[in-house]
Amino acid sequence: MKNLSLIGSTGSIGTQTLDVVRRHPDRFRVLTLTAGRNADLLIRQAQEFHPEAVVIADVTRYAEVREALAGTNTEVLAGKDALCEAAVWPGADTVVTALVGFAGLASTVAAIEAGRTIALANKETLVVAGSLIMPLAKKCGVDIVPIDSEHSAIFQCLQGEPQGSVEKILLTASGGPFRTLPREALAAVTAAQALRHPNWTMGEKITIDSATMMNKGFEMIEACHLFGVTPAQVEVVVHPESVIHSAVQFVDGSVKAQLAVPDMRLPIQHALCHPERAALDAGRINLFRLGALHFEEPDTERFPCLAYAYRAAEQGGLVPCAMNAANEVANLAFRQGMISYPRLCDIILHTMERTPVVAAPTLDDCFAADKQGRAIAEEYL
Ligand code: NDP
Numbered sequence: 001m002k003n004l005s006l007i008g009s010t011g012s013i014g015t016q017t018l019d020v021v022r023r024h025p026d027r028f029r030v031l032t033l034t035a036g037r038n039a040d041l042l043i044r045q046a047q048e049f050h051p052e053a054v055v056i057a058d059v060t061r062y063a064e065v066r067e068a069l070a071g072t073n074t075e076v077l078a079g080k081d082a083l084c085e086a087a088v089w090p091g092a093d094t095v096v097t098a099l100v101g102f103a104g105l106a107s108t109v110a111a112i113e114a115g116r117t118i119a120l121a122n123k124e125t126l127v128v129a130g131s132l133i134m135p136l137a138k139k140c141g142v143d144i145v146p147i148d149s150e151h152s153a154i155f156q157c158l159q160g161e162p163q164g165s166v167e168k169i170l171l172t173a174s175g176g177p178f179r180t181l182p183r184e185a186l187a188a189v190t191a192a193q194a195l196r197h198p199n200w201t202m203g204e205k206i207t208i209d210s211a212t213m214m215n216k217g218f219e220m221i222e223a224c225h226l227f228g229v230t231p232a233q234v235e236v237v238v239h240p241e242s243v244i245h246s247a248v249q250f251v252d253g254s255v256k257a258q259l260a261v262p263d264m265r266l267p268i269q270h271a272l273c274h275p276e277r278a279a280l281d282a283g284r285i286n287l288f289r290l291g292a293l294h295f296e297e298p299d300t301e302r303f304p305c306l307a308y309a310y311r312a313a314e315q316g317g318l319v320p321c322a323m324n325a326a327n328e329v330a331n332l333a334f335r336q337g338m339i340s341y342p343r344l345c346d347i348i349l350h351t352m353e354r355t356p357v358v359a360a361p362t363l364d365d366c367f368a369a370d371k372q373g374r375a376i377a378e379e380y381l
Contacts, residue, residue, distance in 0.1 A: 002028050002272065005089050005116070007107050008098035009033040010041045012203045013121040013147065013264065017096050018045060020269045024278060032086040034099070037061060043068040050074065053089060055082040083107045088114035094272065096147070097122040100205050101328055102370050105129060109363065112142050119271040121147040123222045128321040129366045130225030144226065145271040150219055151226055152267035153245035153258035158227065161250065169223055170247040170255070172239040173298065174199050176211040178341075179240060183302050187342050191335045199242040199262045208331050212344060213298065217309020221320055224313060231313040236306065238296040243285060259285055304345045308352060317357035318369040325373025326351030333381055351376045 004021070008014045014033075021028045030049045035042035039061040046054050046069055053075040056065045062078035069076055077085060080103075087095050087107040095111035096119045097104055104122035111118060112133070120126070126133060137144050146152050150171055158166070177196050178189060194211035195204060202210070209215035220234045245267075247257035260266050261283035269280055300307040305327075312320040330347040333339045339347070354376050358365060 001026070002094055003031050003092045004028055004272070005032040005086055005092040005095045005111070006030055006098065007032075007034050007083060007087055007095060007104070007111075008036075008100065008122075009045055010035040010038040011098055011100060012201065012206075013096075013098035013268065015041075016264050017098060017268050017272075018049065020265055020272060021049065023280075024269075027278065028272060031092045032089045034083055034086050036099075039064050039068075046072070046074050052091075053077060053086060055079075055086045057083060080106075084110040087111040087116070092116055094119055096268075096272075097125065098147075100124075100203055102128060102324060105366070108133070109136070112137050112140050115140055115142060118142060118144045119147055119268070120144050121268075123148055123218050124324055126222045126225045127218045127324050128370065129363060130221065130320075131316065132361075132363055132366070134225050145274050146222075146226060147264075147267050147271045148219060148222065149262070149264060149267045150246040151222060152270050154223060154227060154248055156258045156270070157246075157248040157256040161248075165250050166227070166229060166233070167249045167251050167253075168233045168235055169227065169229060170249060170257075171216065171219060171223060171234050171236050172242070172244050172246050173213065173216045173236055174210070174242045175238040175240055175296070175298075176213065178211055178302075179238065179296075181302075186302060187340055189341050191337060194334070194341075198240070200264070202264075204335060205328075205331055208335060209327070212305045212331075212341065213303035214305035214309065214327050214331075214348070216298070217306045217312075218324075220306075220309055221313050231310050236298045238298050239293065240296075241290070241293055243290065243293060261285055305348060308345075308348055312352060315357050317359055318361050318365060319352055319355050319357055321361075321366050321369040322355035322373035322376070323348055323352050325370045326377035329374055329377035329381060339381065347377050347380055350380050 032053045034055040037058040055077045059078045066076040087110045094117040097108045098121045108125045242262045244257045249255045263282040312323045326348045330344040334344045
């Protein structure tokens with residue numbers, strides 16, 4: 001039986017994690033659940049899973065949650081700092097980091113320092129502070145097991161392989177809803193169009209990041225930190241069917257890939273069960289019905305955010321952190337219909353160009369760079 005803290009239980013990854021827990025009551029028990037604002041769903045989750053504590057980050061919803069859970073054994077906490085309390089809850093083995101954006105950094109750091117295994121969905125943590133997070137995890141003897149489907153695929157391909165045997169990582173990308181649109185048409189795309197992802201149903205922020213390919217840039221940085229490779233060793237391969245979730249090419253030319261129908265419950269369950277595997281009654285691949293799989297090179301003219309991410313990864317220091325901050329500002333503005341897609345890209349580049357690299361930053365530097373990056377992006381916006 002593994003005891004879980006689930007940070008961000010009301011989101012796309014959070015609800016799918018609970019679906020995995022629901023299917024394996026003999027394997028998993030949830031000790032804490034946290035939500036941003038969605039009090040209704042948090043209450044229903046608490047009534048079903050009976051956690052020891054829940055956190056509602058939005059303090060204005062505290063009374064509502066406390067009242068609904070009065071008379072139960074669930075403690076109700078509120079506010080941003082309580083997210084860290086949930087992440088270090090006594091008795092938990094694994095913390096699922098399913099919160100979106102930079103807001104996920106503090107609770108992930110707290111969980112690592114408390115020695116919890118991390119089932120990592122919040123990729124922004126590694127984008128903004130990967131050079132600090134990985135050594136911290138090592139120092140604390142903590143495993144970080146990826147939930148992101150691509151990184152789960154790479155993680156699975158690497159099992160049993162000797163260190164130093166990786167030549168490159170083939171990071172697959174669906175290409176998103178705008179994969180085939182010409183450059184001129186991209187200037188007029190709307191958030192509603194961007195939110196119609198061809199293969200995955202996800203939270204709004206990551207769905208927009210997928211449409212702009214910023215998400216793939218983040219994943220490239222995430223892969224560098226998780227698997228100890230350089231940006232030049234990560235090749236993005238557009239693969240519209242999203243059946244190959246990523247592959248690893250080894251020094252002898254052998255390539256191992258992981259294939260499955262696109263269903264996030266598989267990588268979530270894999271991360272929670274590791275090093276075991278459990279049955280999952282999700283779909284199965286039928287190679288005869290698939291017939292063919294397709295691969296394309298990414299087009300960084302139409303999707304410059306991918307190129308920005310490579311540039312940020314090469315520069316290192318605080319640049320990836322500023323890039324992430326600008327993306328959070330621009331992504332939201334695009335969702336609100338305030339800016340066009342080209343302008344979104346422009347805001348990110350503008351912010352990166354005004355950010356000093358700063359070698360070997362501290363966590364405090366990252367928090368400051370996030371603030372500064374947001375300020376630059378908002379002013380430009
Ligand atoms: P969602 O937007 O669906 O969910 C985010 C969760 O975080 C919700 O529970 C939300 O609460 C909570 N939250 C948001 N902001 C805050 C805040 N400031 N303070 C406290 N809680 C907050 O996101 P996803 O589930 O799609 O993504 C989560 C993470 O997983 C992201 O980093 C994403 O990149 C990554 N990921 C997601 C995948 C997917 O398929 N969705 C695939 C691979 C990675 P509430 O809703 O109650 O406000």
